[in-house]
Amino acid sequence: MPDSRVPRRRRFLVCEPRHFAVQYAINPWMRPGEPVDVIRALDQWQALVDTYRAHGHTVETVAPVPGLPDMVFAANAALVVEGRVFGSLFQAPERRPESIPYQAWFKQAGFEEVHHPESVCEGEGDLVPAGRWILAGTGFRTTPEAHREVQEFFGIPVIGLTLVDPYFYHLDTALFALDEENIAYYPEAFSPGSREVLARLYPDAVTATREDALAFGLNSVSDGRHVFISPGATALADQLAHRGYAPVPVDLSEFHKAGGGIKCCTQEIRENRS
Ligand code: ARG
Numbered sequence: 001m002p003d004s005r006v007p008r009r010r011r012f013l014v015c016e017p018r019h020f021a022v023q024y025a026i027n028p029w030m031r032p033g034e035p036v037d038v039i040r041a042l043d044q045w046q047a048l049v050d051t052y053r054a055h056g057h058t059v060e061t062v063a064p065v066p067g068l069p070d071m072v073f074a075a076n077a078a079l080v081v082e083g084r085v086f087g088s089l090f091q092a093p094e095r096r097p098e099s100i101p102y103q104a105w106f107k108q109a110g111f112e113e114v115h116h117p118e119s120v121c122e123g124e125g126d127l128v129p130a131g132r133w134i135l136a137g138t139g140f141r142t143t144p145e146a147h148r149e150v151q152e153f154f155g156i157p158v159i160g161l162t163l164v165d166p167y168f169y170h171l172d173t174a175l176f177a178l179d180e181e182n183i184a185y186y187p188e189a190f191s192p193g194s195r196e197v198l199a200r201l202y203p204d205a206v207t208a209t210r211e212d213a214l215a216f217g218l219n220s221v222s223d224g225r226h227v228f229i230s231p232g233a234t235a236l237a238d239q240l241a242h243r244g245y246a247p248v249p250v251d252l253s254e255f256h257k258a259g260g261g262i263k264c265c266t267q268e269i270r271e272n273r274s
Contacts (some may be wrong), residue, residue, distance in 0.1 A: 007225035021069040060239035074267035075124040077102035106131035137171025139163035161196035162191040186213035216261035
C-alpha cells in the first residue's frame with residue numbers, strides 16, 4: 001500500500017542531445033523542417049539526468065556523434081539483462097550507424113557478451129523486461145524473428161505483442177514496467193489478441209487513456225517506487241499515486257517532436273536479474 005513500494009537503484013546510460021534534430025520522418029510525430037530548440041532540449045535532458053541522480057540512480061553517458069540526430073534515444077541501442085548485451089539493428093538506414101558508438105561503449109565498459117542481431121531489433125524501444133518475461137513489440141520496427149533471437153540469447157521467455165497504431169510504433173511508447181510484478185499500458189495500441197495476452201498476464205495492470213498515451217505517459221521509467229513521467233499524463237499519474245507509486249514529472253516535450261520521451265532517452269543496464 002502507499003508507503004510500501006521500495007525503489008531499486010538503477011544504472012542508466014544516456015546520450016547528450018547536442019546533435020538532436022528532426023531531419024527525416026520515420027514515425028508520425030516527426031515533421032522534418034519543424035525547428036527543434038537544441039538549447040531547450042539540452043536543458044530538459046539535463047533536468048532528467050539530475051532527477052535520476054537526485055533519486056539515487058547512476059547515470060553514465062555515451063558521447064554523441066554529429067550527423068546522428070536520434071542518437072539521444074539511448075533505449076534503442078540495446079537490451080541489457082544480467083550483464084549480457086543484445087545490440088540493435090535499426091530499420092531506418094538513417095539510424096543504423098548509431099549501433100557502432102553504443103557497441104563501442106559497451107565494450108569499453110567491460111561488457112564481454114555483446115550480440116549483434118541478424119534481424120531488425122530496436123533494443124528497449126521494443127523489448128521490455130517485466131518480471132519473468134521479456135515483453136517484445138512488433139508491427140512497426142522489431143521483427144518476430146528478432147523476438148526469437150532475443151529468447152535464444154537470454155534464455156528468458158519472450159512474449160510477442162503486436163502494435164497497431166503508428167503513433168505508438170515502439171512498445172515503450174505504449175507500455176512500461178512498474179516493477180517486477182506489474183505494468184502500465186494503453187490497450188488500444190495493441191492488436192486484439194495481444195490485448196488479451198496482456199490482460200491474462202497482468203490482470204491488475206494500470207491502463208491508460210489515449211490522451212495519457214499521446215502525452216508520452218507510457219514512455220516512463222519506474223524504479224519500483226518513483227515513476228519518472230511526462231507531466232502531460234495527469235490522469236495516469238493520479239492512478240499511479242493511488243496505487244502507491246510516486247510520480248516524478250519530468251518534461252521532455254522538445255523530444256516529442258521526434259517521437260520520443262523519458263524512456264526513449266534512457267538505456268537501463270541490468271547487471272543482475274532480481
Ligand atoms: N525518432 C526516433 C525513431 O523514430 C525516436 C525513437 C524513440 N525511441 C523509443 N525508444 N521509442 O526511431
